[in-house]
Amino acid sequence: DARVTQTPRHKVTEMGQEVTMRCQPILGHNTVFWYRQTMMQGLELLAYFRNRAPLDDSGMPKDRFSAEMPDATLATLKIQPSEPRDSAVYFCASGLTTGSSRNTEAFFGQGTRLTVV
Amino acid sequence: AQSVTQPDIHITVSEGASLELRCNYSYGATPYLFWYVQSPGQGLQLLLKYFSGDTLVQGIKGFEAEFKRSQSSFNLRKPSVHWSDAAEYFCAVATSASKIIFGSGTRLSIRP
Numbered sequence: 001d002a003r004v005t006q007t008p009r010h011k012v013t014e015m016g017q018e019v020t021m022r023c024q025p026i027l028g029h030n031t032v033f034w035y036r037q038t039m040m041q042g043l044e045l046l047a048y049f050r051n052r053a054p055l056d057d058s059g060m061p062k063d064r065f066s067a068e069m070p071d072a073t074l075a076t077l078k079i080q081p082s083e084p085r086d087s088a089v090y091f092c093a094s095g096l097t098t099g100s101s102r103n104t105e106a107f108f109g110q111g112t113r114l115t116v117v
Numbered sequence: 118a119q120s121v122t123q124p125d126i127h128i129t130v131s132e133g134a135s136l137e138l139r140c141n142y143s144y145g146a147t148p149y150l151f152w153y154v155q156s157p158g159q160g161l162q163l164l165l166k167y168f169s170g171d172t173l174v175q176g177i178k179g180f181e182a183e184f185k186r187s188q189s190s191f192n193l194r195k196p197s198v199h200w201s202d203a204a205e206y207f208c209a210v211a212t213s214a215s216k217i218i219f220g221s222g223t224r225l226s227i228r229p
Contacts (some may be wrong), residue, residue: 004160031215043207043219056216091160097215104215105151110159 002026004109006092012115018080023096024073031104032075033093034060034067035109042072043091049075050097082116089113119144119212121220124201129226132200138193140208148192149211152182155222156204164206177214178202203227 005024013019025032032047047057052069060067064083069075080087093106130136131155135188142148149168163177172184182193191208209222 009150033217035219042221045216045218048216050215055214093161095215099153104211105163105166106161106216106217108153110158110160 002004002092002107004092004107006090006109006112008112009110010115011111012085012114012117013082015116016081017116018078019082019086019114019116020076021092021114023075023077023092023109024096025075025092026107027073029094029107030072031095031097031106032069033095033106034075034077035091035093037089037091040086046077046090078112080089082114084116087114087116119210119216119218121208121210121218123206123208123220123223125223126221127224127226129228130198131228133197136193136195136198136202136225138206138225139207140191140220141189142191142194143189143208143211144212146166146213148184148191150182150184151209151211151217152176152180152191153207153209153219154178154192154204157206161207164193198225199226200227200229 007022009102031045033048036044047067058069060107066078091111093108095104122141152164152206155161164180166172167184205222208221
């Protein structure tokens with residue numbers, strides 16, 4: 001059963017620490033999304049990649065957040081230094097984009113619940 | 118700019134009653150539209166999608182949605198809800214660069 005795998009599922013860290021969240025997209029998918037979900041802001045798109053290249057990371061605070069795809073089977077989202085306002089659930093999603101780029105259906109992981117104290 | 122509006126934050130319906138969740142989008146070209154469902158503590162699961170063709174699309178779990186270009190709407194419907202349908206529902210639109218933008222969600226509660 002193909003699925004997007006995110007680790008860790010839960011993370012509690014102190015303010016100022018570095019946080020790394022990992023995502024294994026579904027094998028063969030070429031598009032990866034990172035979303036942040038909070039009660040106040042809902043689902044915000046932070047960044048997304050196509051064939052491992054970043055297409056848009058305009059939703060991401062550049063000073064502390066970074067997203068990469070070291071290879072096709074791993075996407076990472078790092079926060080350094082973390083702040084209490086970063087507390088949220090972070091979702092990774094992957095999809096297969098073919099032909100028209102708009103028909104990408106996103107498959108979501110179960111998320112990483114981050115708490116920064 | 119592309120956007121999705123879900124005007125109802127929370128809806129409660131009785132079990133067995135019909136359901137309609139509203140979604141309005143803003144997009145200059147023919148939109149690609151989705152409905153997702155999220156159960157507590159879980160990720161989002163795709164219910165259905167509209168890319169082209171028949172404006173009434175069928176999805177999983179007995180859901181359907183109708184695309185109405187004249188009203189810029191893509192409302193989700195179900196003829197008879199079950200207690201297990203209680204969840205949060207998100208409408209989304211894909212942009213020309215396959216960026217997927219979500220609405221703020223509608224929380225559905227089921228009255229026994």
